[in-house]
Amino acid sequence: xxxxxxxxxxxxxxxxxxxxxxxxxxxxxxxxxxxxxxxxxxxxxxxxxxxxxxxxxxxxxxxxxxxxxxxxxxxxxxxxxxxxxxxxxxxxxxxxxxxxxxxxxxxxxxxxxxxxxxxxxxxxxxxxxxxxxxxxxxxxxxxxxxxxxxxxxxxxxxxxxxxxxxxxxxxxxxxxxxxx
Amino acid sequence: xxxxxxxxxxxxxxxxxxxxxxxxxxxxxxxxxxxxxxxxxxxxxxxxxxxxxxxxxxxxxxxxxxxxxxxxxxxxxxxxxxxxxxxxxxxxxxxxxxxxxxxxxxxxxxxxxxxxxxxxxxxxxxxxxxxxxxxxxx
Numbered sequence: 001x002x003x004x005x006x007x008x009x010x011x012x013x014x015x016x017x018x019x020x021x022x023x024x025x026x027x028x029x030x031x032x033x034x035x036x037x038x039x040x041x042x043x044x045x046x047x048x049x050x051x052x053x054x055x056x057x058x059x060x061x062x063x064x065x066x067x068x069x070x071x072x073x074x075x076x077x078x079x080x081x082x083x084x085x086x087x088x089x090x091x092x093x094x095x096x097x098x099x100x101x102x103x104x105x106x107x108x109x110x111x112x113x114x115x116x117x118x119x120x121x122x123x124x125x126x127x128x129x130x131x132x133x134x135x136x137x138x139x140x141x142x143x144x145x146x147x148x149x150x151x152x153x154x155x156x157x158x159x160x161x162x163x164x165x166x167x168x169x170x171x172x173x174x175x176x177x178x179x180x
Numbered sequence: 181x182x183x184x185x186x187x188x189x190x191x192x193x194x195x196x197x198x199x200x201x202x203x204x205x206x207x208x209x210x211x212x213x214x215x216x217x218x219x220x221x222x223x224x225x226x227x228x229x230x231x232x233x234x235x236x237x238x239x240x241x242x243x244x245x246x247x248x249x250x251x252x253x254x255x256x257x258x259x260x261x262x263x264x265x266x267x268x269x270x271x272x273x274x275x276x277x278x279x280x281x282x283x284x285x286x287x288x289x290x291x292x293x294x295x296x297x298x299x300x301x302x303x304x305x306x307x308x309x310x311x312x313x314x315x316x317x318x
Contacts, residue, residue, distance in 0.1 A: 071307060075270040078289065082269050160269050163246040167308050 040094035046076040048107035055114045059122045134169040249313035263294040277302045
């Protein structure tokens, strides 16, 4: 019995580390992006987190996790709405690119991992992923998307997203401390 | 005899009335127009203004931007108005923190909400609980 528990714990820890690695790997290289490609990456990154939140709202029973997931859905949807409004105004069509494709495929793996979790292990897996995901996205926005954006309004929009992501990060780090 | 007394009394009354008239004319001729205004019980125009003036009520603006209330701390007087404007990309609210005695509705981007201040309050956004502000009534 003890051995089985140990094995499960090891597997959970391994899966969590793997998900963090997947999130970070998407942004590992510094690609050259055009504004339409940057717009695509921004939209996909927000959509991914809404997808994770949808799973949390379905699986978690933890009030803090549920409230955080509601916030993720609302905030990331609001960011997408404004990004779409801007690119429509600028007549820019978001363009799929290797980075947005990698983000999409990594997110599919993360969703699979989250869906596979038991109720008991889900909250930790979800919150750990949120911490890793927000760290990776903040770094990508600050070091890739903002510096490479050519259009001033697109650049300004991306800069406005950073404090939102940082607030999300500090919030999920706070929840992370309460979940064992 | 009585006729003489009556004549004497009439003379005295006449002299008295004449003296009073003279004194009055001298007094008013010596007073300047300004002094008459100063002594008047009718207040000057500017005094009326001050008397009827209510304490000035100020309208303050707190901008919600970068996931912060700016300024985070605001000193105001009871009766002043505070307007919160959401300049962020996400929705916020403004809620009294300790007893939840007042709260705005959800403020979507570019929407505002205002309240007349009655007392000091700590407030926060109950969607993003790390966002805090303070009103100090002086």
